[in-house]
Amino acid sequence: MDTFPTTFIYIFLFLSTLLYYYISKKQNKKHKQTPKLPPGSMGWPYIGDTLQLYSKDPNTFFSDKQKRYGDIFKTHILGCPCVMLASPEASKFVLVNSANLFKPTYPKSKEKMIGPAALFFHQGDYHYHLRKLVQSSLSLEAIKKLIPGVESIAISTLDSWANGQIINTFHGMKKFSFEVGILAIFGHLENHYREELKKNYSILDKGYNSFPTNLPGTAYHKAVLARKRLGLILGQIINERKEKKVLENDLLGHLLNFKNEKGQILTEDQIADNIIGVLFAAQDTTASALTWILKYLHDNPKLLEAVKEEQKTIYLSNEKGKKGLTWAQTRNMPFTYKVILESLRMASIVSFTFREAVVDVEYNGYLIPKGWKVMPLFRNIHHNPEYFNEPQSFDPYRFEVAPKPNTYMPFGNGSHSCPGNELAKLEMLILIHHLVNKLRWEVLGSGEVEYSPFPVPKNGLPARFYDRAGQ
Numbered sequence: 001m002d003t004f005p006t007t008f009i010y011i012f013l014f015l016s017t018l019l020y021y022y023i024s025k026k027q028n029k030k031h032k033q034t035p036k037l038p039p040g041s042m043g044w045p046y047i048g049d050t051l052q053l054y055s056k057d058p059n060t061f062f063s064d065k066q067k068r069y070g071d072i073f074k075t076h077i078l079g080c081p082c083v084m085l086a087s088p089e090a091s092k093f094v095l096v097n098s099a100n101l102f103k104p105t106y107p108k109s110k111e112k113m114i115g116p117a118a119l120f121f122h123q124g125d126y127h128y129h130l131r132k133l134v135q136s137s138l139s140l141e142a143i144k145k146l147i148p149g150v151e152s153i154a155i156s157t158l159d160s161w162a163n164g165q166i167i168n169t170f171h172g173m174k175k176f177s178f179e180v181g182i183l184a185i186f187g188h189l190e191n192h193y194r195e196e197l198k199k200n201y202s203i204l205d206k207g208y209n210s211f212p213t214n215l216p217g218t219a220y221h222k223a224v225l226a227r228k229r230l231g232l233i234l235g236q237i238i239n240e241r242k243e244k245k246v247l248e249n250d251l252l253g254h255l256l257n258f259k260n261e262k263g264q265i266l267t268e269d270q271i272a273d274n275i276i277g278v279l280f281a282a283q284d285t286t287a288s289a290l291t292w293i294l295k296y297l298h299d300n301p302k303l304l305e306a307v308k309e310e311q312k313t314i315y316l317s318n319e320k321g322k323k324g325l326t327w328a329q330t331r332n333m334p335f336t337y338k339v340i341l342e343s344l345r346m347a348s349i350v351s352f353t354f355r356e357a358v359v360d361v362e363y364n365g366y367l368i369p370k371g372w373k374v375m376p377l378f379r380n381i382h383h384n385p386e387y388f389n390e391p392q393s394f395d396p397y398r399f400e401v402a403p404k405p406n407t408y409m410p411f412g413n414g415s416h417s418c419p420g421n422e423l424a425k426l427e428m429l430i431l432i433h434h435l436v437n438k439l440r441w442e443v444l445g446s447g448e449v450e451y452s453p454f455p456v457p458k459n460g461l462p463a464r465f466y467d468r469a470g471q
C-alpha cells in the first residue's frame with residue numbers, strides 16, 4: 001500500500017521536469033525570436049557619437065560604421081538614438097513600403113524658421129493634398145512654360161560673371177536658383193517684392209544653421225525677425241493676388257485655389273509657410289548640384305568637350321542663341337543629362353534623410369524602437385561598388401544602363417520624394433547650355449569639401465569666368 005504514493009510522486013516529478021524543460025525551451029526559442037537592436041555603438045553617455053560625426057567628414061563617419069557593422073547599424077547623434085540604413089531594400093522599406101510607420105522629423109527650431117505648415121514636416125491627409133498641389137504646379141506641363149523665364153535668368157546670371165573677376169560659384173548659383181524658385185512660385189513678381197523677399201530670405205538662410213539662441217544680435221535672432229517680415233511681405237502679395245481675382249497657374253495660384261473635400265481652404269500662414277518651404281527646398285540643393293557640375297567638368301576636360309559639342313549643335317541651330325531654347329531641345333541633350341545624373345550620384349547632395357518610428361518596427365529581425373530616428377543613407381548606397389562600379393570615378397556613361405531599382409535616389413524615394421526634380425534638371429540643362437557656349441572658366445579652389453549642410457566645394461568653388469567670344 002505504501003508504494004503507490006511513492007511511485008505517484010516519482011511519476012509526478014518526472015512529468016513536471018519534462019513539462020518545465022519543454023516550457024523553458026519554448027520560452028528560450030521565443031526569446032531568441034524577439035527582434036534585437038541592430039549592431040553598432042551608442043558612443044558616450046548623452047553626447048553619443050555626435051563629436052565623432054562632427055569631428056570628421058560625415059561620409060567617413062557613416063562608411064566607417066558601415067564597414068564595421070554592416071548595412072544596418074545603430075548609433076546616437078544629436079541627443080537621439082538612431083538606426084542608419086545603407087541598403088536599398090531597407091531604405092525602400094522606410095520610405096516606400098512601410099512609410100506609414102515612420103514620420104518626417106526635424107528639429108523644432110528649424111520647423112519654426114521655415115514655417116510649421118510646410119509640407120515636408122507633415123504626413124497623412126494634409127501632406128497628401130498639399131503634395132498633389134505642389135506636384136501639379138511643378139509638372140512637366142507647367143515647367144515647359146517656364147523655359148523662356150529660366151533662360152533669361154541664366155543668361156543675365158552668366159553675363160554678370162563674364163569679366164574675369166573671382167566669383168564664389170556656389171553663391172552665384174544660389175542667386176540663380178532663388179530667382180528660378182521665385183519664377184515657379186509667383187510667375188511675374190514686381191521688382192520691389194522680389195528685392196524684399198531676397199533680402200529677408202538671405203538673412204533667414206544665414207541664421208538657419210546657426211545655434212538656436214534667440215538673443216538680440218545673434219544670427220538666429222536676426223533670422224527669426226526676417227522670417228516675421230517674410231510673412232508680412234507674403235501676406236501683401238497674397239492679398240494683391242486675391243484682389244486681382246485672376247487664376248494663375250503658378251504655385252501661389254494653386255495654393256490660393258486649394259479646397260479640400262470639406263470645402264476648407266488654406267490660411268495665409270499655411271500658404272506663406274509652404275512658399276518659404278519650397279524656396280528652401282529648391283535653392284541650396286540646385287545651387288550645390290550646379291557647383292559640383294562645374295567642378296567635375298573642369299576636372300574632366302574630355303567630358304567637358306563632349307558636353308560643349310552637344311550644346312554647340314543646339315546653339316548653332318538656334319542662330320547662336322538668337323532664338324530661345326525649345327522644350328524639345330531641352331529633352332534632347334542626352335550626354336549633358338547623363339553628366340547631371342552622374343554629378344548627383346557623385347556629390348549625393350542630400351546625403352541622407354531623417355524619419356522617426358511612430359511604433360516599434362521590426363525589419364529583417366531587427367527592432368527599430370518607437371521614437372528612434374531612422375536615416376536612409378543615400379550617399380553610402382550611391383558609393384557602394386556593388387551598385388556603381390568604381391564609385392569614386394566620375395563616369396556619366398554608366399547611365400547608359402539604368403541603375404538597379406532603389407539604388408539611385410538623389411531626389412529621395414516614396415511619398416516625400418522631390419516634387420521639384422524635373423524643374424531642377426531643366427534649370428541645370430539650361431544653365432549648362434549657356435555656360436559652355438558662352439564662357440570658359442578656371443577653378444581656383446583646392447578641391448576640398450565643406451558641409452553647409454549640403455556638401456559643396458570649399459569656399460563655394462571660387463572661379464574666374466571669361467567670355468569665349470572675347471578670346
Ligand code: HEM
Binds near residue numbers: 134285
Ligand atoms: C538638385 C536639386 C534638388 C535635389 C537634389 C533635391 C532633393 C530632394 C530630396 C532628396 C527630397 C526628399 C527628402 C526626404 O525624403 O526627406 C526632396 C524633397 C523636396 N523637394 Fe527637392 N531637391 C532638389 C530641388 C528641388 C526644387 C527645384 C524644388 C522646388 C521647386 C524642390 C522641392 C522639394 C519639396 C517641396 C520637397 C518635400 C516633398 C515632400 O515632403 O513631400 N526640390 N528634395
